[in-house]
Amino acid sequence: MLQQTTVPHALPYFEKFMALWPTVRDLAAAPDERVMAEWAGLGYYSRARNLLKCARVVVSEHGGVFPADEVALLMLPSFGPYTAAAVMSFAFGKAANVVDGNIERIMSRLYAVKTPMPAAKPVLRELAGRWVRDDRARDWPQALMDLASAVCRPKSPLCMLCPLREACAGFAEGNPDIYPLKTARAPKPVRYGVAFLIVSEDSFIVERRPDKGLLGGMLGLPHLDWRDEVWSEDEIVTPLSPSPDASHHPLPQGEGRWVSVGTYDHVFTHFALKQQVWQLELSAQEVSAFLRQHNQYQLLPWADKKALPTVFGKALRLV
DNA sequence: CAACCGTGGAT
DNA sequence: TATCCAAGGTT
Incomplete structure (x- = not known):
């Protein structure tokens, strides 16, 4: 977590x-x-x-x-270099080179590493390895991480409180806060989507998303693709009324009952989303008929709305 | 090796 | 509002 x-x-x-x-x-x-x-x-x-x-x-x-063996841990799903070392240290009390973002930051400042991230990662790992010690194998990585979190902070480090100050090349240079160096990143593209909130009594329609990729395995609202251009009202209304495209976006035919309820923003790791929301209220009978025709959908009670990822939870807040 | 993969808090 | 960033891993 x-x-x-x-x-x-x-x-x-x-x-x-x-x-x-x-x-x-x-x-x-x-x-x-x-x-x-x-x-x-x-x-x-x-x-x-x-x-x-x-x-x-x-x-x-x-x-x-869990095996008390770093190589065996590394083979487990969700275990990478950090987690394997952290479990060896914190769970089993064995010396391990625990390198997280905190310890990377300490090493980058302590040695004034000029290589920008992420290329510096192997360098920082090697530098951190020099500090691994066999005694107090639990305390040592924890102490370094806490020092980084509380003192050697990303911004405004509290160097005057730091026990490593006299050994710190970054401090000697005068601007330890510039480390770790990083290359400029590309701006986040904006994408546009349209989500559909189909409500009946105390429930609404959701779908189970494919197991891979963005939000894989999570529940979500039916929605039009997230693309680089704004969706025009004409394009939205089409799937809401009888059309040849209806099989691709199988939505209830609302006969003018679809209501636009607004737009919200959500920021993912590598793009920002501006999503419109359209709502339709159906009778229990209409929902049953629709769900029989399209078995990719299911009903989710409002009480279980917390099962949705935030990007769709925001659509509910809008209503 | 770069891209992908969420969210919310701090500044 | 814009930017950064957090106890990274997988593809």
Whole structure:
């Protein structure tokens, strides 16, 4: 959960997961949809799919016990260099080269590394490796990470409080905050979409998204493709009324009952989305008929709206 | 190796 | 509003 996610954001999810599935065996036995629903809002949903895969591999191939071996850990889904080293250190108390963003930042400043990220990563890993020690194998990486978080901060580092100040080449240079150096990144493109909120009584229509790619395995609202140009009203109205394209965007024929309810913004890692929302209220009978024709859709009670990723939860807030 | 993959808080 | 960034991994 902590991979690229802040502790305050992850903490309530961690508590809930541990209450629902206290052991790796419990998690391995959980239904996929339930795990994905509990992960909703945390982002990077491949982590949830891989976490579940991992639990099942640990049960089927390791007797339900995580191996205390870094190479074996690395073979598990969702385990990369950081997580394998972190588990070796924090869980098993064995010395390991734990290198996260915090420790990368400390090393880049301590040695004033001129190579920009991400090319500097192997360099920073090697530098961090020089500090690995066998005693207090749990405390040492934790201490470095906490030092980075509290003192050697990304912005406005508190160098006057830092125990490494006299050894720090970045401090000696006068501007340790410029490290780690990074290359300019391309601006985020803006894309445009149209989502459809089809409501009946206490529920609305959702679909299970494909297992791979963006929001893979999550529930979502039916929507038109996210593309580089704005959707015109003509283009939107077409799939809402009888047309040859109706099979591609199978939506209920609203007969003028579709209502535009507004637009919202959402920012993903590599693009920003401006999404229109259209709403249609159907009778229970209409919904039943529609769902019979199109089995890719299902009804989700309003009470379960938290199972949606945020990008679609925002559409509900709009209403 | 670069691109992909969410979200929300801080500044 | 714009930018940065967080206990990275997978493809």
